[in-house]
Amino acid sequence: MFVSAYWKRPAGSWENALNAYASWDAETARTIIAAKQSMPGALLPILHALQEEFGYIDHDAEPLIADILNITRAEVHGVVTFYHDFRHAPPARHVLKLCRAEACQSTGGDALAAHAEATVGVAIGNTTADGGVSLEPVYCLGLCAVAPSAMLDGRVIGRLDENKLDALLAEIDR
Amino acid sequence: MTLRLFVPGDAGAVALGSDEVASALQVAADRSKTPIELVRTGSRGLYWLEPVAEVATAARRVAYGPVTAADAESVFDSALAGDEKHPLYLGKPEELPFLKNQTRLTFARCGIVDPRSLDDYRAHGGCRGLRRALQMQPAAVVEEVTQSGLRGRGGAGFPTGIKWKTVAQTAADQKYIVCNADEGDSGTFADRMIMEGDPFVLIEGMAIAGVAVGATQGYIYVRSEYPHAIAVLNDAIRAARRGGMLGRNIAESSFAFDLEVRVGAGAYVCGEETSLLDSLEGKRGVVRAKPPLPAHRGLFGKPTVVNNVLSLAAVPIILEKGGSFYRDFGMGKSRGTMPIQLAGNIKYPGLYETAFGITLGDLVDRIGGGTRSGRPVRAVQVGGPLGAYFPRSMFHLPFDYEAFAKADGLIGHGGIVVFDDTVDMAKQARFAMEFCAIESCGKCTPCRIGSTRGVEVIDRIIRNDDRAGNKVLLEDLCNTMKFGSLCALGGFTPYPVMSALTHFPEDFGAPPRLAAAE
Numbered sequence: 094m095f096v097s098a099y100w101k102r103p104a105g106s107w108e109n110a111l112n113a114y115a116s117w118d119a120e121t122a123r124t125i126i127a128a129k130q131s132m133p134g135a136l137l138p139i140l141h142a143l144q145e146e147f148g149y150i151d152h153d154a155e156p157l158i159a160d161i162l163n164i165t166r167a168e169v170h171g172v173v174t175f176y177h178d179f180r181h182a183p184p185a186r187h188v189l190k191l192c193r194a195e196a197c198q199s200t201g202g203d204a205l206a207a208h209a210e211a212t213v214g215v216a217i218g219n220t221t222a223d224g225g226v227s228l229e230p231v232y233c234l235g236l237c238a239v240a241p242s243a244m245l246d247g248r249v250i251g252r253l254d255e256n257k258l259d260a261l262l263a264e265i266d267r
Numbered sequence: 268m269t270l271r272l273f274v275p276g277d278a279g280a281v282a283l284g285s286d287e288v289a290s291a292l293q294v295a296a297d298r299s300k301t302p303i304e305l306v307r308t309g310s311r312g313l314y315w316l317e318p319v320a321e322v323a324t325a326a327r328r329v330a331y332g333p334v335t336a337a338d339a340e341s342v343f344d345s346a347l348a349g350d351e352k353h354p355l356y357l358g359k360p361e362e363l364p365f366l367k368n369q370t371r372l373t374f375a376r377c378g379i380v381d382p383r384s385l386d387d388y389r390a391h392g393g394c395r396g397l398r399r400a401l402q403m404q405p406a407a408v409v410e411e412v413t414q415s416g417l418r419g420r421g422g423a424g425f426p427t428g429i430k431w432k433t434v435a436q437t438a439a440d441q442k443y444i445v446c447n448a449d450e451g452d453s454g455t456f457a458d459r460m461i462m463e464g465d466p467f468v469l470i471e472g473m474a475i476a477g478v479a480v481g482a483t484q485g486y487i488y489v490r491s492e493y494p495h496a497i498a499v500l501n502d503a504i505r506a507a508r509r510g511g512m513l514g515r516n517i518a519e520s521s522f523a524f525d526l527e528v529r530v531g532a533g534a535y536v537c538g539e540e541t542s543l544l545d546s547l548e549g550k551r552g553v554v555r556a557k558p559p560l561p562a563h564r565g566l567f568g569k570p571t572v573v574n575n576v577l578s579l580a581a582v583p584i585i586l587e588k589g590g591s592f593y594r595d596f597g598m599g600k601s602r603g604t605m606p607i608q609l610a611g612n613i614k615y616p617g618l619y620e621t622a623f624g625i626t627l628g629d630l631v632d633r634i635g636g637g638t639r640s641g642r643p644v645r646a647v648q649v650g651g652p653l654g655a656y657f658p659r660s661m662f663h664l665p666f667d668y669e670a671f672a673k674a675d676g677l678i679g680h681g682g683i684v685v686f687d688d689t690v691d692m693a694k695q696a697r698f699a700m701e702f703c704a705i706e707s708c709g710k711c712t713p714c715r716i717g718s719t720r721g722v723e724v725i726d727r728i729i730r731n732d733d734r735a736g737n738k739v740l741l742e743d744l745c746n747t748m749k750f751g752s753l754c755a756l757g758g759f760t761p762y763p764v765m766s767a768l769t770h771f772p773e774d775f776g777a778p779p780r781l782a783a784a785e
Contacts, residue, residue: 133567134529136549141491141530168550175551175708176532178491194453195648198698199611199686200639232535232652232702233451234492235459237610237684238314238617239279247494251282 114148114183121146122154126161135162136172140179149180185220185227187265190244193217193230196237201254205241208255212262226265269302270347273321273328275378276307277463278495279456284335285318291339292320298340301347309464311378312618313365321360322346330357365615365634370596372604373580374457374620377464383502385510388467394512396586400475401520408479409435412582414590416602421447421538421575422650422679422755424601424668427582430572433562434480437570442482444473445547445566445573448489448496449531449538452651454682457606458576460618462489462496465580466503467512470526472579474517475586476572477524485524486566488543490531500528535706539754540573542708553708554754575680577606598624601667609635611684621666628662631685642687646695646771650679652702653759655766656686656695675769676762692771697725699763703756714757717748721764734776741768 115121122143129139136158143154150173159166173179191197191206210216213226220227236242239251245261274280274289289305296303310317319332320342331342334355345353360366360378371377380387388394400408413428434442446469450458461469473485489497504526507513515523534552537543541555544566565571581603585593593603601623607630609616614636631637631647638644646656655676657664664670671678686695700721707714721744727737745761752758773779 134547134549137529137532137546141532162549171551172549175553176534178532192453194702195652195695195698196454196611196682196684198695199684199690231492231533232706233453234278235450235456236279236282237454237456237608237682238312239282239317240611240616242282244492249278249282249495251279 115146117147117151117153119153119157122151122157123161126154126158130161136164136169137176140173140176144179148183152181185224187225187246188227188229189213189261189265190229190231190234191217192232192234192236192240192242194233194237196233197241200240202241205253205255205258209258209262212259226262269304270296271304271306271323272296272346273306273308273323275310275317275319275464276382276495276499277310277317277378277460278493279314279460280310280317280319281495283314283317283333287336288318288320288334288339291336292343295340295343299343299347306381308379309377309382309460310618311360311366312374312460313360313363314616315614316357319357319360324349327359330360330363331355332357365617365619368634369620370604370622371620372584372593372596373468373577373606374461374465374618375584376468377461377618380465382464382466382499383506385467385503385506385512388465392587393467393583394471394518396583397471397474397478397512397518400478400586401518401522405435405479405481408475408586411590412479412585415581415585415593416590416597416600417578417581417585417593418601418668419575420577420581420605420680422452422653422677424678427574427578430562430574431476431480433560434482434570434572437563439570441484441567441569442480443566443569443571444476444480444482444485445540445544445571446473446485446487446576446579447538447540447543447573448487448493448576449543450493450576450680451490451535451538452653452680452682454610454648454684455608455651455680456610457608457618457681459493459496461576461580461606462493463499466500467507468580468583469500469576470503470507470512472582473526474513474524475582476574476579478517478520478522480570480572482572483523483525485526486547487526487528488531488537488547489528490537491533497528497530504528534708535702536708536754536756539756541754543573544571551708553710554756556753577680596622598622598665598667599669601669605666605678605681607666608680608682609685610682612638612640612687613683613685614639623667624665626662627657627664627666627683628659630666630683631662635683635685638685638687640687640689642689644685645688645690646686646692646767648684648686648695648763649682650677650762651682652699653677653755653762654679654682655762656692656770657766658770661770675766677759692767692774693725693729696764696767696775697722697729699760699767700725703760707756711751711753711757713748713751714753714760717744717752717757718760720744721748721760725764728775731776738768738775
């Protein structure tokens with residue numbers, strides 16, 4: 094149907110929708126990198142594309158990128174580690190990002206975060222031992238008028254409360 | 268006739284279930300075999316009413332809200348029957364007081380038009396500014412923007428026309444227009460709204476900037492936290508290319524201008540213009556020392572205009588109606604309108620565009636309706652995580668760059684976050700330092716080390732460990748950060764910290780100020 098199909102985020106978005114990622118493969122990576130190598134300032138677009146494909150930036154991707162872009166491996170590593178978005182290991186099956194910034198704090202975000210930690214059983218910034226759920230902090234989703242807010246596997250949620258949060262966590266197949 | 272339905276695809280509305288409402292309305296229409304056209308608009312910015320559904324017949328356009336998927340069928344039937352008795356019926360949206368009292372120049376079309384349709388944009392007055400700019404000398408375009416008094420809406424408040432003039436006068440084989448859409452400040456969402464609701468106004472503003480300074484390539488650097496905005500922008504840019512608004516001969520002129528969206532990667536500091544440029548170049552988003560100014564040596568070493576989304580989106584109406592039209596709004600050196608964002612614990616959260624000069628108290632109490640929790644307003648933070656916290660005793664402050672600077676604060680990107688009386692201001696001050704430590708790019712010492720030391724000092728104050736001595740130390744540290752940091756991250760973090768300490772001393776173990784007790 095036109096409504097939902099039209100508005101749903103495009104397939105292969107940078108957010109991990111349901112986390113159906115390919116496993117690391119150097120040849121695929123090389124093709125992805127080569128396709129973007131001539132863009133001005135290509136490194137961030139390349140890293141986004143790799144993370145979209147594999148769910149993280151494999152350590153072995155760094156020398157490949159360095160080689161194709163003709164920069165040092167240290168430069169690539171520096172960029173990969175500078176930005177919060179780039180993961181160094183495959184993500185959990187579900188990623189729940191909780192906004193921890195001021196507008197969400199003013200509407201009870203801290204208590205919600207504590208509730209999420211207690212329910213999931215890990216502190217924010219960590220993943221459950223079975224790789225089921227990651228709790229990640231995010232500093233502002235721009236949903237400050239419907240705070241507190243969260244993003245579950247790329248889906249935005251506003252006016253979050255304990256009941257909504259419990260429903261979301263129950264919905265996740267852990 | 269075909270019934271036209273409008274449901275926001277704005278991320279804030281989606282977060283409240285507008286996708287489900289849209290689907291349910293379609294189902295209701297299919298069931299009653301009524302042909303409809305369903306348009307996913309942006310939001311008009313009345314978030315307590317979202318998800319809003321609007322219905323247009325030949326005669327008028329009316330709104331319902333807040334609508335849930337379960338209400339969709341009854342709303343649809345009511346709309347079909349033209350019945351005004353439905354409990355969610357709101358009447359004409361532009362008659363709602365929150366909208367009626369605004370001066371919408373930048374946001375004139377947001378929430379009304381189909382953000383992916385260039386035809387719709389043109390039908391609602393779009394592209395007139397660009398057409399006029401193309402008939403003028405580039406220097407006259409710059410002059411028009413200078414005359415308008417437009418200042419950088421990202422927070423720094425630097426006159427946009429002066430910036431453009433510098434780039435226009437710098438000779439180079441390639442120049443760039445960079446749009447800073449790395450809206451990372453908590454409490455702000457105006458950039459997101461305009462990109463999701465009326466992206467063509469931004470594209471038009473950037474094209475005008477390109478014509479004015481002689482740049483042929485533009486980049487919009489959008490944060491990765493804004494997937495909906497990125498999707499709409501990319502669609503709009505494609506439509507603009509097809510429609511001749513971008514490309515080799517824009518609007519059938521001899522000027523060339525094209526645009527590309529680049530996605531950030533979760534670094535707050537990339538909202539600072541020089542680290543944004545480094546990030547665009549594929550580097551770590553580390554702040555550059557100035558000079559050289561980006562206007563002289565910016566992206567890839569070329570002269571570059573770096574402007575915020577709201578600055579660029581204000582340009583089309585300035586060119587269409589003239590600099591003096593825009594200049595006639597506002598007060599003092601703050602000219603035109605500011606899209607103010609009411610956020611956090613507030614009864615009527617949303618986007619309120621109005622001329623500069625409105626008071627903080629008017630915004631929070633009269634327009635915002637106080638807190639959502641129903642408790643008294645204790646503090647408001649204006650201008651994002653680097654903005655000051657103000658108590659009620661400062662509610663007389665007019666919204667104006669200079670007035671806020673004089674009160675040791677800033678208007679920043681125009682976000683206001685409201686806190687009720689349960690807030691612990693020592694905790695908020697600590698968070699400001701903690702946030703700076705997390706997001707510091709690491710280039711300069713006051714920010715990189717100072718923020719971590721700041722957290723430690725505030726922790727000592729909180730646990731009553733030599734409170735008096737540590738308050739002096741905190742003040743000293745804040746001074747070092749304010750005057751010694753390379754950019755606004757380290758330089759402005761003292762604003763929330765010191766304002767919390769000054770206006771709410773009782774939260775730091777001191778007797779309350781007399782002013783705060785009024």
